[in-house]
Amino acid sequence: MKRLLPTATAGSLPKPAWLAEPEKLWSPWKLHGAELAEGKRDALRLSVQEQQVAGIDIVSDGEQSRQHFVTTFIEHLDGVDFEKRQTVRIRDRYDASVPTVVGPVSRSRPVFVEDARFLRRQTQQPIKWALPGPMTMIDTLYDAHYKSREKLAWEFAKILNQEARELEAAGVDIIQFDEPAFNVFFDEVNDWGIAALERAIEGLRCETAVHICYGYGIKANTDWKKTLGAEWRQYERTFPKLQASGIGMVSLECQNSRVPMDLIELLRGKQVMVGAIDVASETVETPEEVAATLRKALQFVDADKLFPCTNCGMAPLSRTLARAKLEALSAGAAIVRNELAH
Template sequence: MSVLPLLPTSLVGSYAQPDWLIDRDRLRDTFPPRIRAKELWRVAPELLAEAQDDATLLAIGAQRDAGLDILTDGEIRRESYSNHFATALEGVDLDNPGMALSRSGTPNPVPRITGPIRRPHPIQLADLRYLKAHSDRPVKITVPGPFTMTKQAQNDHYPDPAAAAMGYAAVVNAEVKDLFSAGADIVQLDEPGLQGWPDEARQYGLAALNAALDGVTGTTAVHLCFGYAALVPGRPDGYSFLPELAGCPADQISIETAQSGLDLGVLADLSEKTVILGVIDLSTDEVESVEVVAGRVRRAFDHLPPEQLVIAPDCGMKYLPMAAAAGKMRAMVGAAHLLRAELGD
């Protein structure tokens, strides 16, 4: 990976999908799908792949135009952050789905595990290659984490959830290694489930995460959040699972601090990690000023040196209007330039 500037800027993963591609009203009114939700796409099936490519180019271009230092594919081809990967695996029955409770206790249709979890082929290599072919900057791609996928499935095969999580960990491990072999600069595992079910996360989730990253060479990140702000408006006072990640193999930990006003004393627990600092509030379409964003970043300087911080939104931008998403990215980049000048970099 090329040398990044001080306080590099990046999305957490997703960018806003255009209205001509996906039914955004229906998307907002639907709990993030765990099984396939093809009815969300506005484009005919035979034209969908081409349309998703075109929309991905828009997302890459929007990030580049805003000045982000690290680019993603915006997760444009995904109905949700996790189902794109989870529903491509063998060992799950999608035609006869099961049921699982969300972190808020809502029952949702989910993949039903009926056999050993296997990856029939690399799932996101084509997405990565498309991103790299249209990027002149370091790139990041995201994969759902094993614990979160376990919580988003009905286990009718493995003897217990811990065994299921290890089944998912093995396929995630293989995918991450393939992504690095194909030239990914950063691979991020999305693990909101660790925050949502902290007791089970301690019992077997951390072990599954460690297994998913075992033997991986390359810069890795783990993202924790409180849920999409558009769907989960409230925020707790702090993370229920964060210090536990201090010893995990991931190089970077992604947390949200803007909407929650999180007490950044928690960063002391992550003193050996780079922290992807969420400083963009996704509960509102209002675009923050450069100074507001810079102030949110400055709060972290008492706990971590700037060299260990990446500036990012709280979570994915999937539910924002495209104009608001673009404006918020520009505010991030402006804040980075302001802070670099203040720090003499």
């Protein structure tokens, strides 16, 4: 029997200090060659164990084998030059030096499939694998070839579909596409962003999810959130179209965010991963606080479609803090699970 309110993480978990510098995004690897390959696998094993000990039901790799949720995928593709860099505005918030698309993009070999097979061997639990979504990929590059955001997104969607089909064959139960860009470029999302995402999931039989949040707990993101006003209604612009799409599950940020919970009503019928853990705060939620967030969400999503989750990835946090937050997530979900059973 499928467990009610199965818990999950949005994606990344902190890396061990022997693999990369802790509490830092884009942290360079401390190992090289064969040692790095072995170190990544050890970190993945450890990440699985920490999730299981904390009571997480749907296990991920914690993104232990990748430096960054978008660029590590792009690094393995043809047509992108990482030496040729340009400064672009990322998600309309901050400037970053990014690689350049110099020719047709393609995937000559699988990117994460071996890692996913390795993850599958570590656990009997359902596993989730995250890929960057097409719109977030184009937002992390300078395009000197296609000269069209939409055209490049469609090319990436085709490539993502190839990868996703192989991940499914490797035993992945949920394939999640990370699309923080969906909270920024609303017209594009509705014009072609969701359609590109549907191209990426074409032919898949496993569960599919899209993760849309307000970003990691880094300064550029927390500063931007302060400008969003008393109510964050961004999801309102995209949820109706997502509700009508083929994507099965939507993951969103609810803990300490100003998202009006009733917006989830716009997704009625979909499975919803409700972020009940704030990744931008050093304070560990109490199980009761997590339970309160979930109870609010249950007014707008059926219990069999609610997945308690984190707001976003936890790579920039300390391992101790991340562990405590995962335990709080599990304990809070258990409180509500118990209430639903009586």
